[in-house]
Structure formats: structure tokens, C-alpha cells
Amino acid sequence: MLPADTAGKAISLNFDRISAAAEVYVNDKFAGFHIGSTDPFEFPIHDLTVSGQTNKLAIRIIDMAEYQNKMLPASYQDRTHGGIYGDAKLTVSDKNKINLVKAYTPDNASVSLSAVVTNYSTASSSMTLKAEVVSSTGMVVGSGTSAAFTLGAGGKTTKSWNISSVPGVLKWSPENPNLYTIRTTLIRSGISVDQTVMNFGFRSFGISSDTQKFTLNGSKYFLKGASIVAHREVRNDPVFIKNFVAKVKESGANAIRFHLGPPSHYWLDETDRQGVLAVIEFALDGFHNLPFGETWFSDLTKAEYARYIDTHYSRPSVVIWSLGNENILGDPGNNTKRDFFNRVASGLKAETDARHYYLNDAGCMSFSQTPTSTFTGSLADICGSSDITDSHWYHGWGRMSPDNAFIIGPSNQYSTDMTVLSDALDQLFAVPVSKPHLFTEYGGAYTDDQGNFWPLSDLVNRPSGDSAQSIYFIGSNPVPRPDKALAYQQTQAKNSTQTLYARKDSTRLAGIFYHGFDFLIYNSTNLNAANLKQWYLDTYLLPCKTNLPCITADGSSGSQKYSTHAALEGKPGFYALQQIFKGITPSPTPTPAISCSVVYNPSSGTAPLATTATCSVSGGSGITDYRWDSYSDGTYEQSSLDQSATSHAFSIGGYSAGTHTGKCEVTRNGILK
Structure with missing residues (x-):
């Protein structure tokens, strides 16, 4: 039920993200259509609702398939199914409303701002915008007010203004993420009628x-x-x-x-x-x-x-x-x-x-x-x-x-x-x-x-x-x-x-x-390895393989949610x-003397013949990161990550009688020895 005190207010439906398009109906009346799987959007619905009563909301989500996959997905795995992928909420405000505020600092001291304002009422309104920079301790350290403006009934406008200087700015960086907030207020006849608050940092x-x-x-x-x-x-x-x-x-x-x-x-x-x-x-x-x-x-x-x-x-x-x-x-x-x-x-x-x-x-x-x-x-x-x-x-x-x-x-x-x-x-x-x-x-x-x-x-x-x-x-x-x-x-x-x-x-x-x-x-x-592997199959091999179920929007089909794996x-x-x-210097580890010796003895007889190549390493006790590679007649044959062994033998078949050349390589820490 919509509370009775919402009468005369601006009422909006806000969505963070859907995939891939949405039709919204309120009390069986069309409220709006949005196409796009990435961006947040808002539908004003106050003209379609009745305060103090139960109202009917219907949302039709249109997935990528209906558009023959010719649209942008909300994310890589959202190509195969539609859904609501973020927060959805109902907001109630004055009919003079701030829709969006943007701010940046050109010099790490001042702030340039712009705000989108809509007048949802049936009468013109004269207003101003005031922005305040608030420190992490709650102190207002800078402010600026826009020029007064009049917005006609149903109108929308974008206004720009500045905060000229904020003293003693603490800059934002990964090493020192100093955050401020910017509090923007919409003022009509000296009274605050709407306000937004957002994080902000002074950085270039x-x-x-x-x-x-x-x-x-x-x-x-x-x-x-x-x-x-x-x-x-x-x-x-x-x-x-x-x-x-x-x-x-x-x-x-x-x-x-x-x-x-x-x-x-x-x-x-x-x-x-x-x-x-x-x-x-x-x-x-x-x-x-x-x-x-x-x-x-x-x-x-x-x-x-x-x-x-x-x-x-x-x-x-x-x-x-x-x-x-x-x-x-x-x-x-x-x-x-x-x-x-x-x-x-x-x-x-x-x-x-x-x-x-x-x-x-x-x-x-x-x-x-x-x-x-x-x-x-x-x-x-x-x-x-x-x-x-x-x-x-x-x-x-x-x-x-x-x-x-x-x-x-x-x-x-x-x-x-x-x-x-x-x-x-x-x-x-x-x-x-x-x-x-x-x-x-x-x-x-x-x-x-x-x-x-x-x-x-x-x-x-x-x-x-x-x-x-x-x-x-x-x-x-x-x-x-x-x-x-x-x-x-x-x-x-x-x-x-x-x-x-x-x-x-x-x-x-x-x-x-x-x-x-x-x-x-x-x-x-x-880690449940089988489920993790299934999750990656579901996520990346799209359309999904016929013998594997896709994850649905609610995470069903037998695949656990990502967070349960991590x-x-x-x-x-x-x-x-x-x-x-971080530039941490690890404790030095002794480097063994590594050498390769090859025993390469093609057997005699009728082709195809078999051969064995053996590569050895000395002084490698305790080392666990070897990779072994074998070559025959200059052609790569086999590899193994037999990491803890000090020798490795390769069995290779299919050779004709005659002279052949063989080579074994051992790699430690990515360096060929």
C-alpha cells in the first residue's frame, strides 16, 4: 500500500540495472520503456498511483534473445537470460527534484558542479542550488550557490556552478584515500525541498x-x-x-x-x-x-x-x-x-x-x-x-x-x-x-x-x-x-x-x-572444484553446451553462487x-647446479621404433618447480611438470631406423637450464 502522505509528492521507480530492456506498467497503465543493460534509470509514476491504496506494478523484462542478441549485455554472462540485476526501489520526494549531480576538481582545490533538476509540478518554480563540501569529521569546509533560476511546469534543466576554493584540502590517492562528501540542496522560497549526498575526492x-x-x-x-x-x-x-x-x-x-x-x-x-x-x-x-x-x-x-x-x-x-x-x-x-x-x-x-x-x-x-x-x-x-x-x-x-x-x-x-x-x-x-x-x-x-x-x-x-x-x-x-x-x-x-x-x-x-x-x-x-568449473563453463561458454545447465538469474540449476567458493x-x-x-625481498634460496644428460638409444628393428630420453639434474634437492621438455630431430615432443624429481624419462615411439638427434631441457623458475 502506498502511504497516504505521499499524495502530492513526486514518486519514482528507480532501477540500477536490467537486461536487456524493460516495460513498466502501474495500475495497468504504461509508465515507461528502457533499453540498455548497463545504465541506471528512473520512471516517474506519481500520475499513475493512488496514495493510501494498494497499487499494481507490472514489469516486463525483455531478454537479449528477443532482440536477436543485437544489444549490449549487462555483463558478459548476461547474454542468455534477462532479469533485474541491481537494486530496485521506490523513491518519494518533492515535485521539484534533483535527478543527477556531477562534480570534479580542476585543480585539487576548487569544485565544478552541474545538476539536473526536474519540475514535476503543474506550476513554475523559482529555485537555487547549494553545494557543500563536508569533511570526514562532518565539518563543512567549502560551499557554493548557483544563480537563481525559474523552471516551468514539467520542465527539466541542467545548471552549473562552482565552489571557488576549499582550504586545506586532503588529496585522494590509493595511498591516502581521503574522502569528502558533497551535499547538494535544492532551495525554493528559502526552504530545502530536495537533497543528494555523494562521495567525492580531490584528485587529478x-x-x-x-x-x-x-x-x-x-x-x-x-x-x-x-x-x-x-x-x-x-x-x-x-x-x-x-x-x-x-x-x-x-x-x-x-x-x-x-x-x-x-x-x-x-x-x-x-x-x-x-x-x-x-x-x-x-x-x-x-x-x-x-x-x-x-x-x-x-x-x-x-x-x-x-x-x-x-x-x-x-x-x-x-x-x-x-x-x-x-x-x-x-x-x-x-x-x-x-x-x-x-x-x-x-x-x-x-x-x-x-x-x-x-x-x-x-x-x-x-x-x-x-x-x-x-x-x-x-x-x-x-x-x-x-x-x-x-x-x-x-x-x-x-x-x-x-x-x-x-x-x-x-x-x-x-x-x-x-x-x-x-x-x-x-x-x-x-x-x-x-x-x-x-x-x-x-x-x-x-x-x-x-x-x-x-x-x-x-x-x-x-x-x-x-x-x-x-x-x-x-x-x-x-x-x-x-x-x-x-x-x-x-x-x-x-x-x-x-x-x-x-x-x-x-x-x-x-x-x-x-x-x-x-x-x-x-x-x-x-573450494568445490566441480562446481567452480561448472560456474566458469556456464559463465564463459555461451551459448551453454547442450549437456551443461546454465546458471539462471537466481543461481539455480545446480551451480552454487560464486561467493560460496571464495x-x-x-x-x-x-x-x-x-x-x-610491494617490493618485498624474499629470503634467498640456494640455487642448485643443474645439468642435463641425454641417453638416446633408438632400438634396432622394424619401424616404428621406440626410444627413451632421460634428463637429469644434480644438486636439486628440495626444489619443486621443474618442468621437463624433450625434443627429437629438432621437433618438440613432450613436456611434464614432474617438479620434485631429479630426473625424468620420456618414452617416444614412431621412429625409423637410422641416426636421430635428441635433446632434453629442464626449466626452473621459468629459466631454461
């Missing part, structure tokens, strides 16, 4: 004068990041979210990339409060069949992005907006996608007042040639009008060519020898580009604690669940696989992070984000990342 974020680095509060600042997916499944659990962001901080990271789906306000409340820079990525993925060449689609995308950006414009933690993931990477020769990005980017910069954030297309500078597409222009232009260049390279997981880093490598190119990645970085930073460069994805230790790889369709020849490549890294013996999986995560986190981090001062590298950070903080004692305790890979990000 920019690009350095040499165009190579980011700056925070006037000083060059390197982004040490965690690329995560947890926000897509856990949207509205404040305790889980608070603990997760705290774990990111504990790792030494100062930034989070919210991969393929804008986070709820609960996540951004925590990044503001705890001090973590936010890179927010919209759920537009280049591997999906979307109408990139259609103007209406770029207009729809731009409008939806703009509404979400405006909602979170004032947050101190939000610094980069990624307009999509791998739109160019998977199809580098497709200029249609590049033109789409350019149209959306230019429109957003014109419409959302892009004075304190930057735009990115994640992974745009990864490959210029794939098996099906080749970019023929200059590599310096491959990212289009993005403010940033960005690579997704997974050395030791995704295949990289040792000769050309921008071409997907040959079969079995999975060596974890970091010299290949180092050579690739030389090629990358030799490209003449005057923009900061990010690695928003690297690492690739996508295993659960049982050694099962993250299931992924093999778009660029990467390992998938329980594949030969998974066995290549983890081994096939089920008994030690959990220990080997953790060791593999540790090795990947350590070696790839060290190799990239070493370039932070000598190149235009401006930030790195370890992708798969979620895997580094699961508690293996509480005890948020650091594992070896987490601490490897922490040592680098």
Missing part, C-alpha cells in the same frame, strides 16, 4: 607531458592492477565486496580492472573508500556477432555508456573507461570495428565532459595477424582513437611467435622461458606510439586448485579445460595436481609480473593488470604478486 588524473605515463595529483603514477571477474557474479553483497577489495589492496595492487561488465555501486563505494583506482570495462566483446557497422548501434552504445559514466562521473577512484574487450584483437584487420570504436569514443568525449578520465579498447595492440585476419596499416594506428594502447599477452598460456610478437605463434609454442616475452616487449615498445601502454591482461594461470584449466573455446589456440595443453603444464597424475596447479600459478604470477615490471621505468609501460587474480585468492580447502585467502601466486608489487 592525467597523462604526463611526454605522453608516456599516467599522473596522479601531478606526479607520474604506475598502475599495479588486478583484473577481476568477481563483480559480475557478486553484485550486491557488501561484506564480500569489502573483503575482496581489501584483498586486492593486500596484494600491493593500486588498481582494479572490472573485466567485461560495469560493477555495481557497492564495488565502487569500496574502491572510493579503500583507495583503489578503477578501470571500468563495458561488456562489449569483439568475438560476438554484433552490428558494429550500423550507426544506430554505435548511437545506442554511446548513449548507454554515457548514462553510466554520468552516474559515476564524480567518483575519485574511476579513472579509465574501457569501451570493450578485444574488439580489435580477435579481428585486427576489421576496420568496421575500429571505426565503431572511434565513433563511440568521439561521441562520449563530446557528451560526457571527459576532463578527468581516459578511454581504452582493451587488448587492441596485441596481434596484427591472426589465422583469419590481418591488419595492413601501421601498428601505431591499430588502436584507433583510444587514449591508451593495450596488450593482452599470455606468455606460457597463449601462443606467441618468437619472431613476431604480433602474430599468434606456432603449435606447441608454450615455453615459459621469459626471454621470449622480453624479446616481444622489445618489439612492442619499438613501435612509434605516443600514448601510455597498459597490459590489462597477462599471466593466464587459469586453473582451479585441482589443476583444471579455465574452459575456453580455442579462439587463439589457448589451453582449454583438461586439454593436452593443461596436461602440458600441470601433468596428468591426479594425486599431485592440486600442488602442481598452485605451483604453476605461482610461477606464472612471478615470472610474467617480474618481466613486465622491469620495463616500468624504461618504456612507455604505464600499468599492468594480472588477469585471473580471482584464482589467486580462493581457499582450496573450501574464502578469499591468499595462495602462492598471490604472495608472488605481493612480493613484486
Whole structure:
């Protein structure tokens, strides 16, 4: 029942997010239609309700299928089902109402503000807006009032004004996340009729004068990041979210990339409060069949992005907006996608007042040639009008060519020898580009604690669940696989992070984000590996496999919710990342003398023949991170993560009689011995 005292008030329905469109009816009368899976929206319904009585509300959610999947999803896994994915609430206010307030600081001392105001009444109203900056102790430390304005019946307007100076400002940064609040009041005839309160921080974020680095509060600042997916499944659990962001901080990271789906306000409340820079990525993925060449689609995308950006414009933690993931990477020769990005980017910069954030297309500078597409222009232009260049390279997981880093490598190119990645970085930073460069994805230790790889369709020849490549890294013996999986995560986190981090001062590298950070903080004692694997199958292989149920909006179909899997305790890979990000010097460990000896004896007789190659190591007692590789006649044959043994034998068959050459290699800590 709607209370009787709501008569004469403005009554609105507010939704944080739906997928993919909504029709709303109140008392069987049409209240509004919204299309868009990312942005919050509001429907005024006071003309359709009756105060003091029970009112009927009906919401029709239209999923992606009804639109032939030609719309943006709320997040990556929301393509296959519709639903309400955020808070929904009824608000009651005066009919002169503040709809939106945006604020930013041009100089870390003053505040520039704008507010959208609507007059829902049937008469004109004369009003002013007053903004106050309130410290964490509750003291008003600055204020400013707009010029008086008159708004006609049913009118809407945007007003701008300033707070000229706030004395003794405490700047916001990840190291010192000093938060203020801005209290904005709408005043009519000397009386406050509406008020909003939002978090605010005094900080500046920019690009350095040499165009190579980011700056925070006037000083060059390197982004040490965690690329995560947890926000897509856990949207509205404040305790889980608070603990997760705290774990990111504990790792030494100062930034989070919210991969393929804008986070709820609960996540951004925590990044503001705890001090973590936010890179927010919209759920537009280049591997999906979307109408990139259609103007209406770029207009729809731009409008939806703009509404979400405006909602979170004032947050101190939000610094980069990624307009999509791998739109160019998977199809580098497709200029249609590049033109789409350019149209959306230019429109957003014109419409959302892009004075304190930057735009990115994640992974745009990864490959210029794939098996099906080749970019023929200059590599310096491959990212289009993005403010940033960005690579997704997974050395030791995704295949990289040792000769050309921008071409997907040959079969079995999975060596974890970091010299290949180092050579690739030389090629990358030799490209003449005057923009900061990010690695928003690297690492690739996508295993659960049982050694099962993250299931992924093999778009660029990467390992998938329980594949030969998974066995290549983890081994096939089920008994030690959990220990080997953790060791593999540790090795990947350590070696790839060290190799990239070493370039932070000598190149235009401006930030790195370890992708798969979620895997580094699961508690293996509480992990249900089968359900976790099922969750990733449900999430990433869309449409779902016919023999596997999809997770529904309420988390049913036998798959547990994400939060039940995550005890948020650091594992070896987490601490490897922490040592680098925090500059912790680990206790030295003795390095054994490692040598390889080969016994290669093809048997005589009728082909095919069998052979055995044995590789040995001396002085390796207690070492648990060996990987063994064998080659025959210069061709790669087998690998094993037989980590604790001091020798390993390979049995290889199918050889003809005659002379052959054999070689064994042992790799320790990613370094070939």
C-alpha cells in the first residue's frame, strides 16, 4: 500500500540495472520503456498511483534473445537470460527534484558542479542550488550557490556552478584515500525541498607531458592492477565486496580492472573508500556477432555508456573507461570495428565532459595477424582513437611467435622461458606510439586448485579445460595436481609480473593488470572444484553446451553462487604478486647446479621404433618447480611438470631406423637450464 502522505509528492521507480530492456506498467497503465543493460534509470509514476491504496506494478523484462542478441549485455554472462540485476526501489520526494549531480576538481582545490533538476509540478518554480563540501569529521569546509533560476511546469534543466576554493584540502590517492562528501540542496522560497549526498575526492588524473605515463595529483603514477571477474557474479553483497577489495589492496595492487561488465555501486563505494583506482570495462566483446557497422548501434552504445559514466562521473577512484574487450584483437584487420570504436569514443568525449578520465579498447595492440585476419596499416594506428594502447599477452598460456610478437605463434609454442616475452616487449615498445601502454591482461594461470584449466573455446589456440595443453603444464597424475596447479600459478604470477615490471621505468609501460587474480585468492580447502568449473563453463561458454545447465538469474540449476567458493585467502601466486608489487625481498634460496644428460638409444628393428630420453639434474634437492621438455630431430615432443624429481624419462615411439638427434631441457623458475 502506498502511504497516504505521499499524495502530492513526486514518486519514482528507480532501477540500477536490467537486461536487456524493460516495460513498466502501474495500475495497468504504461509508465515507461528502457533499453540498455548497463545504465541506471528512473520512471516517474506519481500520475499513475493512488496514495493510501494498494497499487499494481507490472514489469516486463525483455531478454537479449528477443532482440536477436543485437544489444549490449549487462555483463558478459548476461547474454542468455534477462532479469533485474541491481537494486530496485521506490523513491518519494518533492515535485521539484534533483535527478543527477556531477562534480570534479580542476585543480585539487576548487569544485565544478552541474545538476539536473526536474519540475514535476503543474506550476513554475523559482529555485537555487547549494553545494557543500563536508569533511570526514562532518565539518563543512567549502560551499557554493548557483544563480537563481525559474523552471516551468514539467520542465527539466541542467545548471552549473562552482565552489571557488576549499582550504586545506586532503588529496585522494590509493595511498591516502581521503574522502569528502558533497551535499547538494535544492532551495525554493528559502526552504530545502530536495537533497543528494555523494562521495567525492580531490584528485587529478592525467597523462604526463611526454605522453608516456599516467599522473596522479601531478606526479607520474604506475598502475599495479588486478583484473577481476568477481563483480559480475557478486553484485550486491557488501561484506564480500569489502573483503575482496581489501584483498586486492593486500596484494600491493593500486588498481582494479572490472573485466567485461560495469560493477555495481557497492564495488565502487569500496574502491572510493579503500583507495583503489578503477578501470571500468563495458561488456562489449569483439568475438560476438554484433552490428558494429550500423550507426544506430554505435548511437545506442554511446548513449548507454554515457548514462553510466554520468552516474559515476564524480567518483575519485574511476579513472579509465574501457569501451570493450578485444574488439580489435580477435579481428585486427576489421576496420568496421575500429571505426565503431572511434565513433563511440568521439561521441562520449563530446557528451560526457571527459576532463578527468581516459578511454581504452582493451587488448587492441596485441596481434596484427591472426589465422583469419590481418591488419595492413601501421601498428601505431591499430588502436584507433583510444587514449591508451593495450596488450593482452599470455606468455606460457597463449601462443606467441618468437619472431613476431604480433602474430599468434606456432603449435606447441608454450615455453615459459621469459626471454621470449622480453624479446616481444622489445618489439612492442619499438613501435612509434605516443600514448601510455597498459597490459590489462597477462599471466593466464587459469586453473582451479585441482589443476583444471579455465574452459575456453580455442579462439587463439589457448589451453582449454583438461586439454593436452593443461596436461602440458600441470601433468596428468591426479594425486599431485592440486600442488602442481598452485605451483604453476605461482610461477606464472612471478615470472610474467617480474618481466613486465622491469620495463616500468624504461618504456612507455604505464600499468599492468594480472588477469585471473580471482584464482589467486580462493581457499582450496573450501573450494568445490566441480562446481567452480561448472560456474566458469556456464559463465564463459555461451551459448551453454547442450549437456551443461546454465546458471539462471537466481543461481539455480545446480551451480552454487560464486561467493560460496571464495574464502578469499591468499595462495602462492598471490604472495608472488605481493612480493613484486610491494617490493618485498624474499629470503634467498640456494640455487642448485643443474645439468642435463641425454641417453638416446633408438632400438634396432622394424619401424616404428621406440626410444627413451632421460634428463637429469644434480644438486636439486628440495626444489619443486621443474618442468621437463624433450625434443627429437629438432621437433618438440613432450613436456611434464614432474617438479620434485631429479630426473625424468620420456618414452617416444614412431621412429625409423637410422641416426636421430635428441635433446632434453629442464626449466626452473621459468629459466631454461
